[in-house]
Amino acid sequence: MVSAVFAGQHRLAVRLHHVLAAGLLLAALGMTVALALEVVEQIEVLTAWPRHEGRVEALSDSNPWIELEVDQAVLQRWPQLPQPLQATPRDGQARVLLRRPAQVLADWGSSVSFAVDPQQPDRARLLDPLAMGVPIAFKLLLLVLLALAWLGQRRLPWGRDQIWLDGAWRDSVGAGQHPGQRAGPQDRVHEPLEVQRSLRWWTWAMGAVTLLMVSGWAIEVWAMGPDQRAQAQVSPLMALTLLLVLGLDLVLAHHVVAARTRRVVFDDEGLADVDLFRTRRVTWAAVARFDKLNLNQADQERHDRGPLNRRQGRRRPRSDWCWVASDPKGQALLRIAAGVEAQPAFQLLQQRLHGQLQAAPPVFAPQRATSNAVSNAVSNAADVRAHTQAPPWIPARAGVWLLLLVLSPFLLGTVLSTSRSLWFVTLADRAQGKVVEKSEGSPTSLVVAYTPLGGQMQQIHSNGSEAYSDLALGATITVFYDPAQPARARLDRFEALWLWPLILGGVTLLVALLVALPLAWGLRLLRRRF
Known part of the structure; x- marks a missing residue:
């Protein structure tokens, strides 16, 4: 019987619902424990670990270590601290290495604080606002997202069998009516194939994006050395983006399964809209x-x-034809794409409704091109959309929020990096520097010495770049520096000033073109309103 099939399918949906709820609870529990451990550890670091001052001498995204220049007494107290193999500290100073956090606010030459674990002196933590604040904020954000996901899954109609009674959807258990329960094989209207194909295309596209993201991170980790691989971290930005994409994957997969298993069945009592996750019955x-x-x-x-x-x-909006069954108040009870018209079962459903409603044939025919017919069609379509979709301004606003959510981290990074470079070019002081060290490996990195106006000689360490290979030892180069903090400086080279803003801008553009805009358009979140 059809009812037995419905029950079996909905038992599976109920189990999936329970698995989803249990997974969210376990994830929330694990995140709560991780957040508590992070807070306890940071409190211990701030209150119990000895604190010292240092200056950043080397900081690179490709290097998992930060090189600090500290007072010689610090190294004498904690000889277990890692030290660089080659270093030229100033008199009375020493160089030590600290693990580089995934996010750090400090820059070359800036003064920083760090704390050393008295039980494990080789374990030190940089007391940087970003390094300490981002992990806690990230875990709190994940907890909020998990809480929202929990509230959302509680409202899912998975496993529910409902019937339209007294202007509302109510559980059909005990209602005494089960329209569609005695439908035969010839009384089933299936979702059109074009709807399924469109959903499958977007599912494959999102799956490809997810696979590319995971593969890119895995390749990047695999290319690291053994020491770096052991310390590899997933940045909060990467994790949030991946979670967003995985969430969209699940939503698309849900729609694909619902469309694949959907059918409208009918018998003498009425009709039922059935898929794997729920049943809705209408007399x-x-x-x-x-x-x-x-x-x-x-x-x-x-x-x-x-x-x-x-x-x-x-672009002119495309026509979206569908058949809509509604109650006397205009509430849409059933909507199915017009592609079902070729199915014999739909013809039977059409005849059944024609006999039940005792309506004129034009009710089932496409609207004629008269002013009254067009007006009625527009009015009916607006009523249906009001009951079946969000108001017209919500999709556009949702699309804007989606784009801002996806693009905001990339836009913020691009704006901050560009504004910092512009500040050095326009407002910073200048000094002539000399290349005092040059790495022999590839890519080439430099150590440039310069003397600020009325100050002591400073050194700046460059990132590795093949563009520096043309500079010989002793070559002069202009250095931009902050007069308030002379150790905060940039080389007057294109790659030192503008390479990072260009990379961030390119990534932002790629994310906008390949992820944000296609997703928003494909999920109908960017319908243009005039």
Whole structure:
């Protein structure tokens, strides 16, 4: 029997719902424990570990260590601290190495504080605002997201069998009516193939994006050395982006499975809209209209009335034809794409509704091109959209928020990096520096010595770049430095000033073009409103 099939499928949906709820609870429990341990450890670091001062002498994204220049007494007290193999500290100073956090606010030449574990002196922590604040903020954000996901899964209708009674969806258990329960094999209307194909395409596309992200991170970790690989970390930005993409993967997979298993069945009592996750039943008496509507007709007419839309090449919204069954108040009870018209079962459903409603044939025919028919079609489509979709301004606003959510970390990084380079070029003081050290490996890195106006000689360590290979030892180069903090400096080289902003800008553009915009458009979050 159909009811037995429904029950079996919904038992599977209930189990999936329980698995989802248990997974969210376990993830929240694990994140709570991790957050508590992080807070306890940071409190211990701030209150119980001895604190020392130092100056950043070498800091590179490709190096898991930060090189600090500290007072000689610090190294005498903690000889277990790692030290660089080659170092030229100033008199009375020493060089030590600290593990580089995933996020750090400190820059070359800036003064920093660090704390040393008295039980394990080789274990030291940089007391940097970003290094200490980001892990806690990230775990709190994940807890908030898990809480929102928990609230969302509680509202999922998975495993529910409902019927439309007295203007609301109610559980059909005990209602005494089960429309569609005695439907035969010939009384089933399936979701059109074009709907399934579109959803499958987006699922494959999102799966490819997810695979590329995971593969890129895995390749990057594999390319590291053994020591770096052991200390490899997933940045909060990468983790949040991956979680967002995985969430979209799950949403798309849900829609694909629902479309694949969906069918509209009917018998003498009424019809039932069934998929793997839920069943919704409607009696024949509850249906007042069954119309073929273009849900985008109002948008199309609004587009046609605006001459600027055609002049500026704005795309006209595509027609979205569907058959909608609604109650006397206009509440949509069933919506199915017009592609079902070729199915014999739909013809039977159409005849059944025609007999039940005692309606004229135009109810089932496409609207004629008369002003009254067009007006009625637009009005009906607007009523259906009001009951089946969000108001017109919500999708556009949701699309904007989606783009801001995806792009904001990249935009923020690009803006900060660009503004910092602009500040050095326009407002910083200048001094002539001399190349005093040059690495022999590839890529080439430099150590440039310079003397600020009225100050002591400083040194700046460059990142590795093949562009520095043309500079010989003793070569002069302009150095931009902050007069308030002379150790905070940049070389007057394109790669030192603008390479990082260009990389961040390119990544932002790629994310916008390849991820944010296609997702927002494909999920119909960027419908243009005029």
